[in-house]
Amino acid sequence: MSDDNPFWDYSLRLYPHIETWCLQQQARGCNVNLLLLCCFVGSRGVVLSDDQLTHAKTCIEPWDTKVVVPLRTLRQALKARPLNGDSEAVRQAIAKAELLAEQQVQKQLYDWWRKESGTINATPEQAISDNLMLAGAEQITDFIVQQSTQSQS
Secondary structure, rough: OOOOOOOHHHHHHHHHHHHHHHHHHHHHOOOOOHHHHHHHHHOOOOOEEEHHHHHHHHHHHHHHHHHHHHHHHHHHHHHHHOOOOOOHHHHHHHHHHHHHHHHHHHHHHHHHHHHOOOOEEEOOHHHHHHHHHHOOOOOOOOHHHHHHHHOOO
């Protein structure tokens, strides 16, 4: 897979700062990659429409539900309840596969975004906040917005 994906690079810079918040949103049913996309395009001043967000979800749905979610579920199960033997090594291998699958989802989202593009129609701070609310995120603090804008390259 090509490493030429500014969205992936952005996510790698941003995620460590907002990981706890992302995992809280994921527990509520939000898709973290879509939240990161909301931040990425928002950091460029673009507010997504409801139709655009729906299309982005549709674009990644097959890969996300058939690959990412099963890998995540398996990794979390091994972490919560280790099996006899070297289950930690297996869990780490699954985590690496999950990260590659996440990268593929983000590639799909970035490819979609390059074709979709958008109009700069807000400040980055406002666009990030609006996009995250559209995606169903809660507890959007100034810290989340600030980290999202600072991660922009």
